Amino acid sequence: MIVALGASAALAIAGRRTPVGAPRGRPLAGPARTTLVVTWHPGYIVRTTDSRAxxxxxxxxxxxxxxAAGLGG
Known part of the structure; x- marks a missing residue:
């Protein structure tokens, strides 16, 4: 199980551009038969100024x- 926090981490792990919004919320096939979960980087929360967003x-x-916790082992 690999959790990519943000698009840069997803790019580094998956080897391809992976925007966060499209795949988040579902497991993807990761490298070397792993499962990859792409999600928001915690820093993005801090930079988001709208309280609802x-x-x-x-x-x-x-x-x-x-x-990820439920899928991992």
Missing amino acids: QAAVRTALADDLRL
């Missing part, structure tokens, strides 16, 4: 981490 991103990050 910030809450939504925080919830999405928490959901993705729970997903």
